[in-house]
Amino acid sequence: MIRVxxxxxxxGTLDVLKGVSFDVHRGxxxxxxxxSGSGKSTLLRCINYLETxxxxxxxxxxxxxxxxxxxxxxxxxxPLAEINRIRRDLxxxxxxxxLWPHMTVLGNVVEAPIRVRGMSRKEAxxxxxxxxxxxxxxxxxxxxxxxxxxxxxxxxxxxRALAMQPKVMLFDEATSSLDPELTDEVLAVMRDLANDGTTxxxxxxxxxxxxxxxxxxxxxxxxxxxxxxxxxxxxxxPKSERLRQFISKHVHA
Amino acid sequence: MSDSLREILDIGVxxxxxxxxxxGLLVNFLVFFGAAAVALGVGLGAALLRVSRxxxxxxxxxxxxxxxxxxxxxxxxxxxxxxxPLLIGTLLHTRFExxxxxxxxxxxxxxxxxxxAETFRTGIEAVPSGHLEAGRSLGxxxxxxxxxxxxxxxxxxxxxxxxxxxxxxxxxTTIVSLIAVPDLMYNVSMITQQxxxxxxxxxxxxxxxxxxxxxxxxxxxxxxxxxxxxxx
Numbered sequence: 001m002i003r004v005x006x007x008x009x010x011x012g013t014l015d016v017l018k019g020v021s022f023d024v025h026r027g028x029x030x031x032x033x034x035x036s037g038s039g040k041s042t043l044l045r046c047i048n049y050l051e052t053x054x055x056x057x058x059x060x061x062x063x064x065x066x067x068x069x070x071x072x073x074x075x076x077x078x079p080l081a082e083i084n085r086i087r088r089d090l091x092x093x094x095x096x097x098x099l100w101p102h103m104t105v106l107g108n109v110v111e112a113p114i115r116v117r118g119m120s121r122k123e124a125x126x127x128x129x130x131x132x133x134x135x136x137x138x139x140x141x142x143x144x145x146x147x148x149x150x151x152x153x154x155x156x157x158x159x160r161a162l163a164m165q166p167k168v169m170l171f172d173e174a175t176s177s178l179d180p181e182l183t184d185e186v187l188a189v190m191r192d193l194a195n196d197g198t199t200x201x202x203x204x205x206x207x208x209x210x211x212x213x214x215x216x217x218x219x220x221x222x223x224x225x226x227x228x229x230x231x232x233x234x235x236x237x238p239k240s241e242r243l244r245q246f247i248s249k250h251v252h253a
Numbered sequence: 254m255s256d257s258l259r260e261i262l263d264i265g266v267x268x269x270x271x272x273x274x275x276x277g278l279l280v281n282f283l284v285f286f287g288a289a290a291v292a293l294g295v296g297l298g299a300a301l302l303r304v305s306r307x308x309x310x311x312x313x314x315x316x317x318x319x320x321x322x323x324x325x326x327x328x329x330x331x332x333x334x335x336x337x338p339l340l341i342g343t344l345l346h347t348r349f350e351x352x353x354x355x356x357x358x359x360x361x362x363x364x365x366x367x368x369x370a371e372t373f374r375t376g377i378e379a380v381p382s383g384h385l386e387a388g389r390s391l392g393x394x395x396x397x398x399x400x401x402x403x404x405x406x407x408x409x410x411x412x413x414x415x416x417x418x419x420x421x422x423x424x425x426t427t428i429v430s431l432i433a434v435p436d437l438m439y440n441v442s443m444i445t446q447q448x449x450x451x452x453x454x455x456x457x458x459x460x461x462x463x464x465x466x467x468x469x470x471x472x473x474x475x476x477x478x479x480x481x482x483x484x485x
Protein backbone atom coordinates (compact mmCIF):
# COMPACT_ATOMS: atom_id res chain seq x y z
CA MET A 1 0.00 0.00 0.00
CA ILE A 2 3.01 2.28 0.44
CA ARG A 3 5.63 2.07 -2.24
CA VAL A 4 8.84 4.05 -2.03
CA UNK A 5 10.73 4.14 -5.33
CA UNK A 6 14.37 5.15 -5.61
CA UNK A 7 14.17 8.15 -3.31
CA UNK A 8 17.15 10.49 -3.31
CA UNK A 9 17.53 13.50 -1.07
CA UNK A 10 20.32 16.01 -1.25
CA UNK A 11 20.84 18.97 1.08
CA GLY A 12 23.25 21.25 -0.75
CA THR A 13 26.24 19.04 -1.47
CA LEU A 14 25.26 16.46 1.13
CA ASP A 15 23.67 13.27 -0.20
CA VAL A 16 21.47 12.10 2.64
CA LEU A 17 19.50 9.49 0.71
CA LYS A 18 21.11 7.74 -2.24
CA GLY A 19 18.26 5.75 -3.71
CA VAL A 20 16.00 3.92 -1.29
CA SER A 21 13.13 1.68 -2.39
CA PHE A 22 10.74 -0.51 -0.42
CA ASP A 23 7.11 -1.49 0.03
CA VAL A 24 4.97 -1.70 3.11
CA HIS A 25 1.81 -3.78 3.01
CA ARG A 26 -1.42 -3.09 4.81
CA GLY A 27 -1.30 -3.96 8.49
CA UNK A 28 2.47 -4.37 8.51
CA UNK A 29 4.95 -2.68 10.81
CA UNK A 30 8.28 -1.63 9.32
CA UNK A 31 11.03 -0.42 11.64
CA UNK A 32 13.95 1.59 10.38
CA UNK A 33 17.11 1.46 12.42
CA UNK A 34 20.56 2.86 11.88
CA UNK A 35 23.09 5.27 13.33
CA SER A 36 22.26 8.96 13.48
CA GLY A 37 23.04 10.49 10.11
CA SER A 38 22.11 7.29 8.29
CA GLY A 39 19.15 9.08 6.70
CA LYS A 40 16.30 7.23 8.40
CA SER A 41 14.51 10.34 9.72
CA THR A 42 14.94 12.15 6.41
CA LEU A 43 13.47 9.13 4.66
CA LEU A 44 10.45 9.16 6.94
CA ARG A 45 9.97 12.90 6.40
CA CYS A 46 10.23 12.38 2.63
CA ILE A 47 7.41 9.83 2.79
CA ASN A 48 4.89 12.52 3.72
CA TYR A 49 6.69 15.27 1.82
CA LEU A 50 7.73 17.34 4.82
CA GLU A 51 10.97 17.03 2.89
CA THR A 52 10.61 17.01 -0.88
CA UNK A 53 12.68 14.19 -2.33
CA UNK A 54 15.31 15.37 -4.81
CA UNK A 55 14.22 12.50 -7.03
CA UNK A 56 12.20 9.35 -6.76
CA UNK A 57 8.56 8.91 -5.90
CA UNK A 58 6.26 7.69 -3.18
CA UNK A 59 2.91 6.01 -3.81
CA UNK A 60 0.05 5.45 -1.44
CA UNK A 61 -2.44 2.90 -2.74
CA UNK A 62 -0.99 3.49 -6.18
CA UNK A 63 -1.33 7.27 -6.10
CA UNK A 64 1.86 9.33 -6.33
CA UNK A 65 2.18 11.95 -3.56
CA UNK A 66 4.51 14.27 -5.41
CA UNK A 67 3.38 14.08 -9.01
CA UNK A 68 0.24 14.34 -11.06
CA UNK A 69 -0.80 12.19 -13.94
CA UNK A 70 -0.17 8.59 -14.91
CA UNK A 71 2.78 6.96 -16.62
CA UNK A 72 1.62 7.82 -20.13
CA UNK A 73 2.14 11.57 -20.02
CA UNK A 74 5.04 13.52 -18.55
CA UNK A 75 4.42 13.91 -14.85
CA UNK A 76 4.13 17.30 -13.27
CA UNK A 77 4.81 18.15 -9.61
CA UNK A 78 1.64 18.47 -7.60
CA PRO A 79 0.63 21.83 -6.14
CA LEU A 80 0.84 22.09 -2.36
CA ALA A 81 -2.93 21.89 -1.91
CA GLU A 82 -3.01 18.44 -3.51
CA ILE A 83 -0.03 17.24 -1.50
CA ASN A 84 -1.91 18.38 1.58
CA ARG A 85 -4.95 16.34 0.56
CA ILE A 86 -2.93 13.15 0.16
CA ARG A 87 -0.87 13.86 3.24
CA ARG A 88 -3.95 13.58 5.47
CA ASP A 89 -3.74 9.84 4.99
CA LEU A 90 -0.28 9.75 6.58
CA UNK A 91 -0.20 10.39 10.31
CA UNK A 92 3.17 11.37 11.70
CA UNK A 93 4.38 11.54 15.29
CA UNK A 94 7.47 13.65 15.91
CA UNK A 95 10.30 13.38 18.39
CA UNK A 96 9.34 16.77 19.83
CA UNK A 97 5.56 16.04 20.19
CA UNK A 98 4.72 19.44 18.61
CA LEU A 99 1.39 19.84 20.35
CA TRP A 100 -0.16 23.28 19.96
CA PRO A 101 0.19 24.88 23.38
CA HIS A 102 -2.75 27.29 23.05
CA MET A 103 -5.29 24.52 22.58
CA THR A 104 -6.49 21.93 25.07
CA VAL A 105 -5.74 18.27 24.48
CA LEU A 106 -9.19 17.85 22.93
CA GLY A 107 -8.67 21.03 20.88
CA ASN A 108 -5.45 19.63 19.46
CA VAL A 109 -7.13 16.39 18.45
CA VAL A 110 -10.30 17.83 16.89
CA GLU A 111 -8.54 20.66 15.02
CA ALA A 112 -7.65 18.86 11.79
CA PRO A 113 -10.80 16.69 11.59
CA ILE A 114 -12.90 19.88 11.80
CA ARG A 115 -10.81 22.28 9.71
CA VAL A 116 -9.34 19.88 7.19
CA ARG A 117 -11.89 17.06 6.92
CA GLY A 118 -14.80 19.43 7.49
CA MET A 119 -16.43 17.35 10.21
CA SER A 120 -18.95 18.79 12.61
CA ARG A 121 -17.59 19.49 16.08
CA LYS A 122 -19.77 16.78 17.55
CA GLU A 123 -18.58 14.17 15.11
CA ALA A 124 -14.94 15.20 15.58
CA UNK A 125 -15.22 15.10 19.34
CA UNK A 126 -16.64 11.60 19.23
CA UNK A 127 -13.66 10.46 17.16
CA UNK A 128 -11.24 12.42 19.35
CA UNK A 129 -12.58 10.80 22.48
CA UNK A 130 -12.18 7.36 20.95
CA UNK A 131 -8.59 8.21 20.01
CA UNK A 132 -7.81 9.62 23.45
CA UNK A 133 -9.22 6.48 24.99
CA UNK A 134 -6.87 4.41 22.82
CA UNK A 135 -3.89 6.31 24.24
CA UNK A 136 -5.49 6.16 27.71
CA UNK A 137 -5.69 9.91 28.22
CA UNK A 138 -9.39 10.67 27.95
CA UNK A 139 -9.39 12.13 31.47
CA UNK A 140 -6.89 14.80 30.33
CA UNK A 141 -9.06 16.02 27.44
CA UNK A 142 -9.55 19.49 28.90
CA UNK A 143 -5.99 20.09 30.11
CA UNK A 144 -3.48 22.23 28.26
CA UNK A 145 -0.37 20.45 26.95
CA UNK A 146 1.91 22.37 29.33
CA UNK A 147 0.25 20.53 32.21
CA UNK A 148 1.15 17.08 30.86
CA UNK A 149 4.31 15.00 31.15
CA UNK A 150 6.38 14.33 28.04
CA UNK A 151 5.01 10.83 27.74
CA UNK A 152 1.44 12.08 28.01
CA UNK A 153 2.12 14.80 25.43
CA UNK A 154 3.47 12.24 23.02
CA UNK A 155 0.40 10.04 23.52
CA UNK A 156 -1.80 13.06 22.75
CA UNK A 157 0.28 13.62 19.61
CA UNK A 158 -0.45 10.01 18.63
CA UNK A 159 -4.18 10.55 19.27
CA ARG A 160 -4.06 13.73 17.18
CA ALA A 161 -2.59 11.83 14.24
CA LEU A 162 -5.03 8.93 14.68
CA ALA A 163 -8.02 11.28 14.63
CA MET A 164 -7.48 11.90 10.92
CA GLN A 165 -7.96 8.15 10.46
CA PRO A 166 -4.79 7.82 8.42
CA LYS A 167 -3.94 4.80 6.33
CA VAL A 168 -0.41 4.75 7.71
CA MET A 169 1.20 5.98 10.91
CA LEU A 170 4.77 7.27 10.78
CA PHE A 171 6.81 7.53 13.97
CA ASP A 172 9.95 9.68 13.88
CA GLU A 173 11.96 8.68 16.96
CA ALA A 174 8.83 9.13 19.01
CA THR A 175 10.50 8.22 22.31
CA SER A 176 13.95 9.77 21.80
CA SER A 177 13.30 12.94 23.75
CA LEU A 178 11.60 11.20 26.66
CA ASP A 179 13.06 10.21 29.99
CA PRO A 180 13.53 6.42 30.19
CA GLU A 181 10.67 6.00 32.65
CA LEU A 182 8.30 7.72 30.22
CA THR A 183 9.23 5.81 27.07
CA ASP A 184 7.40 2.67 28.15
CA GLU A 185 3.96 4.25 28.23
CA VAL A 186 4.47 5.53 24.67
CA LEU A 187 5.88 2.23 23.41
CA ALA A 188 2.94 0.43 25.01
CA VAL A 189 0.53 2.57 23.00
CA MET A 190 2.53 1.90 19.83
CA ARG A 191 2.42 -1.83 20.53
CA ASP A 192 -1.36 -1.67 20.92
CA LEU A 193 -1.66 0.11 17.58
CA ALA A 194 0.50 -2.50 15.90
CA ASN A 195 -1.54 -5.32 17.43
CA ASP A 196 -4.74 -3.66 16.18
CA GLY A 197 -3.43 -3.96 12.63
CA THR A 198 -2.30 -0.36 12.08
CA THR A 199 0.12 0.04 9.21
CA UNK A 200 3.21 1.65 10.71
CA UNK A 201 6.64 2.88 9.69
CA UNK A 202 8.75 3.43 12.77
CA UNK A 203 12.13 5.14 13.00
CA UNK A 204 13.48 4.10 16.37
CA UNK A 205 16.44 3.50 18.61
CA UNK A 206 14.38 1.10 20.71
CA UNK A 207 15.79 -2.20 19.52
CA UNK A 208 13.50 -4.28 21.72
CA UNK A 209 10.50 -2.59 20.14
CA UNK A 210 11.88 -3.10 16.62
CA UNK A 211 12.57 -6.75 17.36
CA UNK A 212 9.29 -7.63 19.07
CA UNK A 213 6.74 -5.55 17.18
CA UNK A 214 7.89 -5.15 13.59
CA UNK A 215 7.19 -7.50 10.74
CA UNK A 216 10.21 -6.16 8.96
CA UNK A 217 13.31 -4.22 9.94
CA UNK A 218 15.39 -2.06 7.64
CA UNK A 219 18.93 -1.12 8.56
CA UNK A 220 20.07 2.12 6.92
CA UNK A 221 23.65 3.17 6.52
CA UNK A 222 24.90 6.26 4.70
CA UNK A 223 21.66 6.90 2.86
CA UNK A 224 21.21 3.34 1.59
CA UNK A 225 19.40 0.24 2.80
CA UNK A 226 22.24 -1.92 4.06
CA UNK A 227 20.10 -4.82 5.15
CA UNK A 228 16.39 -5.57 5.15
CA UNK A 229 14.45 -8.53 6.42
CA UNK A 230 12.14 -10.04 9.04
CA UNK A 231 12.92 -8.86 12.55
CA UNK A 232 14.07 -12.29 13.65
CA UNK A 233 16.59 -12.47 10.85
CA UNK A 234 17.94 -8.93 11.28
CA UNK A 235 18.52 -9.38 14.97
CA UNK A 236 19.18 -13.14 15.00
CA UNK A 237 21.33 -13.58 11.93
CA PRO A 238 22.64 -10.26 10.64
CA LYS A 239 24.56 -10.67 7.40
CA SER A 240 26.62 -7.51 7.14
CA GLU A 241 29.45 -6.71 9.47
CA ARG A 242 28.09 -3.17 10.02
CA LEU A 243 24.71 -4.40 11.16
CA ARG A 244 26.38 -6.89 13.47
CA GLN A 245 28.39 -4.10 15.07
CA PHE A 246 25.35 -1.84 15.27
CA ILE A 247 23.30 -4.51 17.00
CA SER A 248 25.98 -5.50 19.48
CA LYS A 249 26.32 -1.84 20.39
CA HIS A 250 22.59 -1.15 20.78
CA VAL A 251 21.03 -4.37 22.02
CA HIS A 252 21.76 -4.99 25.65
CA ALA A 253 21.07 -8.60 26.46
CA MET B 254 -1.28 80.38 52.44
CA SER B 255 -2.17 83.54 50.64
CA ASP B 256 -5.48 83.81 48.85
CA SER B 257 -3.81 84.23 45.51
CA LEU B 258 -1.79 81.07 45.93
CA ARG B 259 -4.90 79.21 47.01
CA GLU B 260 -6.70 80.44 43.94
CA ILE B 261 -3.88 79.30 41.72
CA LEU B 262 -3.89 75.85 43.26
CA ASP B 263 -7.66 75.43 43.45
CA ILE B 264 -8.43 72.29 41.47
CA GLY B 265 -12.11 73.19 41.65
CA VAL B 266 -11.93 74.91 38.28
CA UNK B 267 -11.21 71.49 36.78
CA UNK B 268 -14.45 70.20 38.27
CA UNK B 269 -16.35 73.21 37.11
CA UNK B 270 -15.59 72.36 33.49
CA UNK B 271 -16.04 68.61 33.90
CA UNK B 272 -18.52 68.18 31.08
CA UNK B 273 -16.40 69.66 28.35
CA UNK B 274 -13.30 67.97 29.76
CA UNK B 275 -15.01 64.58 29.81
CA UNK B 276 -16.09 65.09 26.23
CA GLY B 277 -12.44 65.78 25.45
CA LEU B 278 -11.38 62.60 27.17
CA LEU B 279 -13.93 60.67 25.12
CA VAL B 280 -12.24 62.06 22.00
CA ASN B 281 -8.90 60.76 23.31
CA PHE B 282 -10.43 57.32 23.62
CA LEU B 283 -11.98 57.48 20.15
CA VAL B 284 -8.64 58.48 18.63
CA PHE B 285 -6.98 55.73 20.63
CA PHE B 286 -9.34 52.96 19.52
CA GLY B 287 -9.38 54.17 15.91
CA ALA B 288 -5.60 54.39 15.74
CA ALA B 289 -5.19 51.06 17.55
CA ALA B 290 -7.44 49.37 14.99
CA VAL B 291 -5.44 50.88 12.11
CA ALA B 292 -2.13 50.03 13.81
CA LEU B 293 -3.08 46.39 14.48
CA GLY B 294 -4.52 45.81 11.00
CA VAL B 295 -1.77 47.52 9.05
CA GLY B 296 0.87 46.18 11.44
CA LEU B 297 -0.31 42.59 10.92
CA GLY B 298 -0.30 43.14 7.17
CA ALA B 299 3.25 44.52 7.26
CA ALA B 300 4.40 41.64 9.48
CA LEU B 301 2.95 39.08 7.06
CA LEU B 302 4.83 40.84 4.26
CA ARG B 303 8.05 40.66 6.27
CA VAL B 304 7.80 36.91 6.74
CA SER B 305 6.70 36.30 3.15
CA ARG B 306 8.47 33.82 0.91
CA UNK B 307 8.93 36.52 -1.72
CA UNK B 308 11.82 38.92 -1.43
CA UNK B 309 9.93 41.85 -2.99
CA UNK B 310 7.12 41.57 -0.44
CA UNK B 311 9.61 41.30 2.41
CA UNK B 312 11.29 44.49 1.18
CA UNK B 313 7.95 46.33 1.04
CA UNK B 314 7.28 45.28 4.61
CA UNK B 315 10.70 46.45 5.76
CA UNK B 316 10.31 49.85 4.10
CA UNK B 317 6.93 50.28 5.77
CA UNK B 318 8.30 49.44 9.20
CA UNK B 319 11.34 51.68 8.89
CA UNK B 320 9.42 54.68 7.59
CA UNK B 321 6.68 54.66 10.18
CA UNK B 322 8.60 53.47 13.19
CA UNK B 323 11.19 56.17 12.70
CA UNK B 324 8.79 59.05 12.08
CA UNK B 325 8.04 61.31 15.06
CA UNK B 326 4.33 61.19 15.95
CA UNK B 327 3.89 64.93 15.60
CA UNK B 328 5.63 65.17 12.23
CA UNK B 329 3.49 62.33 10.92
CA UNK B 330 0.28 63.98 12.13
CA UNK B 331 1.18 67.27 10.46
CA UNK B 332 2.24 65.53 7.28
CA UNK B 333 -0.91 63.43 7.04
CA UNK B 334 -3.13 66.39 7.84
CA UNK B 335 -1.57 69.07 5.64
CA UNK B 336 0.58 67.36 2.98
CA UNK B 337 -1.21 64.10 2.19
CA PRO B 338 -4.49 65.85 1.16
CA LEU B 339 -2.52 68.14 -1.16
CA LEU B 340 -0.84 65.18 -2.80
CA ILE B 341 -4.10 63.28 -3.20
CA GLY B 342 -5.89 66.41 -4.41
CA THR B 343 -3.23 67.08 -7.02
CA LEU B 344 -3.24 63.51 -8.24
CA LEU B 345 -7.05 63.39 -8.52
CA HIS B 346 -7.39 66.99 -9.70
CA THR B 347 -9.95 67.74 -7.02
CA ARG B 348 -10.01 69.43 -3.67
CA PHE B 349 -9.36 66.90 -0.98
CA GLU B 350 -9.38 67.41 2.75
CA UNK B 351 -9.05 65.24 5.79
CA UNK B 352 -10.85 66.28 8.94
CA UNK B 353 -8.47 66.60 11.91
CA UNK B 354 -9.92 63.57 13.65
CA UNK B 355 -9.36 61.32 10.64
CA UNK B 356 -5.85 62.70 10.16
CA UNK B 357 -5.00 62.03 13.80
CA UNK B 358 -6.31 58.46 13.69
CA UNK B 359 -4.59 57.70 10.41
CA UNK B 360 -1.24 59.24 11.36
CA UNK B 361 -1.01 57.63 14.78
CA UNK B 362 -2.31 54.36 13.36
CA UNK B 363 0.45 54.33 10.75
CA UNK B 364 3.23 55.23 13.20
CA UNK B 365 2.19 52.53 15.64
CA UNK B 366 1.64 50.00 12.85
CA UNK B 367 5.42 50.08 12.52
CA UNK B 368 5.84 49.02 16.11
CA UNK B 369 3.13 46.38 15.93
CA ALA B 370 4.57 44.98 12.71
CA GLU B 371 7.84 44.25 14.49
CA THR B 372 6.08 42.77 17.49
CA PHE B 373 3.93 40.56 15.26
CA ARG B 374 6.96 39.51 13.22
CA THR B 375 9.07 38.43 16.19
CA GLY B 376 6.03 36.62 17.55
CA ILE B 377 5.46 34.79 14.25
CA GLU B 378 9.11 33.80 14.00
CA ALA B 379 9.11 32.54 17.59
CA VAL B 380 6.51 29.85 16.87
CA PRO B 381 8.48 26.57 16.64
CA SER B 382 8.61 25.19 13.11
CA GLY B 383 7.53 21.82 14.52
CA HIS B 384 4.09 23.28 15.27
CA LEU B 385 3.75 24.09 11.57
CA GLU B 386 5.04 20.70 10.46
CA ALA B 387 2.52 19.02 12.72
CA GLY B 388 -0.22 21.05 11.04
CA ARG B 389 1.06 20.40 7.52
CA SER B 390 1.30 16.70 8.19
CA LEU B 391 -2.40 16.74 9.13
CA GLY B 392 -3.22 18.39 5.83
CA UNK B 393 -3.57 21.99 6.99
CA UNK B 394 -2.81 24.65 4.38
CA UNK B 395 -0.67 27.71 4.99
CA UNK B 396 -3.58 30.10 5.58
CA UNK B 397 -5.18 27.76 8.08
CA UNK B 398 -1.84 27.36 9.85
CA UNK B 399 -1.43 31.12 10.12
CA UNK B 400 -4.89 31.74 11.57
CA UNK B 401 -5.25 28.68 13.78
CA UNK B 402 -1.74 27.79 14.89
CA UNK B 403 0.55 30.79 14.49
CA UNK B 404 -1.45 33.94 15.24
CA UNK B 405 -3.21 32.68 18.40
CA UNK B 406 0.23 31.93 19.85
CA UNK B 407 1.62 35.24 18.60
CA UNK B 408 -1.15 37.20 20.28
CA UNK B 409 -0.45 35.54 23.62
CA UNK B 410 3.28 35.94 23.26
CA UNK B 411 3.16 39.61 22.26
CA UNK B 412 0.70 40.72 24.93
CA UNK B 413 3.18 42.25 27.40
CA UNK B 414 4.92 44.24 24.71
CA UNK B 415 1.61 45.22 23.12
CA UNK B 416 0.42 46.67 26.38
CA UNK B 417 3.45 48.97 26.39
CA UNK B 418 2.76 50.01 22.81
CA UNK B 419 -0.89 50.66 23.62
CA UNK B 420 0.15 52.84 26.54
CA UNK B 421 2.50 54.87 24.33
CA UNK B 422 -0.28 55.20 21.78
CA UNK B 423 -2.74 56.42 24.38
CA UNK B 424 -0.30 59.03 25.59
CA UNK B 425 0.39 60.04 21.98
CA THR B 426 -3.32 60.72 21.40
CA THR B 427 -2.85 64.02 23.28
CA ILE B 428 -0.87 65.56 20.44
CA VAL B 429 -3.84 65.46 18.10
CA SER B 430 -4.79 68.63 19.98
CA LEU B 431 -2.13 70.34 17.88
CA ILE B 432 -4.25 69.96 14.75
CA ALA B 433 -7.35 71.11 16.68
CA VAL B 434 -8.94 67.76 17.46
CA PRO B 435 -11.00 68.65 20.53
CA ASP B 436 -9.48 66.13 22.94
CA LEU B 437 -8.96 66.66 26.66
CA MET B 438 -5.68 68.48 26.16
CA TYR B 439 -7.17 70.76 23.51
CA ASN B 440 -10.11 71.64 25.73
CA VAL B 441 -7.82 72.27 28.68
CA SER B 442 -5.80 74.70 26.58
CA MET B 443 -8.92 76.49 25.45
CA ILE B 444 -10.25 76.84 28.99
CA THR B 445 -6.84 77.98 30.21
CA GLN B 446 -6.78 80.79 27.71
CA GLN B 447 -10.18 81.90 28.91
CA UNK B 448 -9.68 81.45 32.66
CA UNK B 449 -5.96 82.17 32.97
CA UNK B 450 -5.59 79.34 35.51
CA UNK B 451 -2.98 77.05 33.93
CA UNK B 452 -1.87 75.30 37.08
CA UNK B 453 -5.03 73.49 38.21
CA UNK B 454 -6.13 72.80 34.65
CA UNK B 455 -2.89 71.33 33.31
CA UNK B 456 -2.20 69.54 36.60
CA UNK B 457 -5.71 68.10 36.53
CA UNK B 458 -5.18 66.89 32.96
CA UNK B 459 -1.86 65.32 33.89
CA UNK B 460 -3.46 63.51 36.85
CA UNK B 461 -6.32 62.21 34.72
CA UNK B 462 -3.98 60.77 32.09
CA UNK B 463 -1.72 59.36 34.77
CA UNK B 464 -4.60 57.65 36.57
CA UNK B 465 -5.99 56.14 33.38
CA UNK B 466 -2.64 54.79 32.18
CA UNK B 467 -1.79 53.43 35.62
CA UNK B 468 -5.11 51.68 36.21
CA UNK B 469 -5.64 50.38 32.68
CA UNK B 470 -2.02 49.30 32.35
CA UNK B 471 -1.99 47.30 35.58
CA UNK B 472 -5.36 45.73 34.87
CA UNK B 473 -4.29 44.66 31.38
CA UNK B 474 -1.02 43.23 32.65
CA UNK B 475 -2.82 41.19 35.28
CA UNK B 476 -5.28 39.79 32.75
CA UNK B 477 -2.50 39.06 30.25
CA UNK B 478 -0.45 37.24 32.87
CA UNK B 479 -3.32 34.99 33.88
CA UNK B 480 -4.09 34.18 30.26
CA UNK B 481 -0.51 33.24 29.46
CA UNK B 482 -0.04 31.21 32.60
CA UNK B 483 -2.44 28.61 31.24
CA UNK B 484 -0.29 27.69 28.26
CA UNK B 485 3.29 27.88 29.49
